[in-house]
Amino acid sequence: MARATWNGAVIAESDQYELVEGNVYFPPHTVRREYLRESGTHTVCGWKGTASYYDVVVDGKANADAAWYYPDPMDAAENIRDHVAFWKGVEVVR
Numbered sequence: 001m002a003r004a005t006w007n008g009a010v011i012a013e014s015d016q017y018e019l020v021e022g023n024v025y026f027p028p029h030t031v032r033r034e035y036l037r038e039s040g041t042h043t044v045c046g047w048k049g050t051a052s053y054y055d056v057v058v059d060g061k062a063n064a065d066a067a068w069y070y071p072d073p074m075d076a077a078e079n080i081r082d083h084v085a086f087w088k089g090v091e092v093v094r
Contacts, residue, residue, distance in 0.1 A: 025083035
């Protein structure tokens with residue numbers, strides 16, 4: 001079981017996930033969307049493609065760009081399409 005928490009809230013939880021480069025990627029249906037807000041940030045990875053970001057928002061506090069996902073990954077990263085990973089103080093345990 002993997003779990004992502006921030007500011008006292010469970011953001012995602014699942015016993016099925018993808019582990020890539022040390023990051024836990026949660027399947028889309030296991031993420032509590034009420035804690036995510038679209039961000040305008042995008043970055044490019046040479047083998048995964050273009051990542052899009054979410055701000056994590058709990059109890060009025062925002063953690064900018066603390067979650068990311070690949071909506072249209074390159075073939076090598078198809079297994080993480082739309083899966084969500086976290087950083088910037090979001091605690092992920094597995």
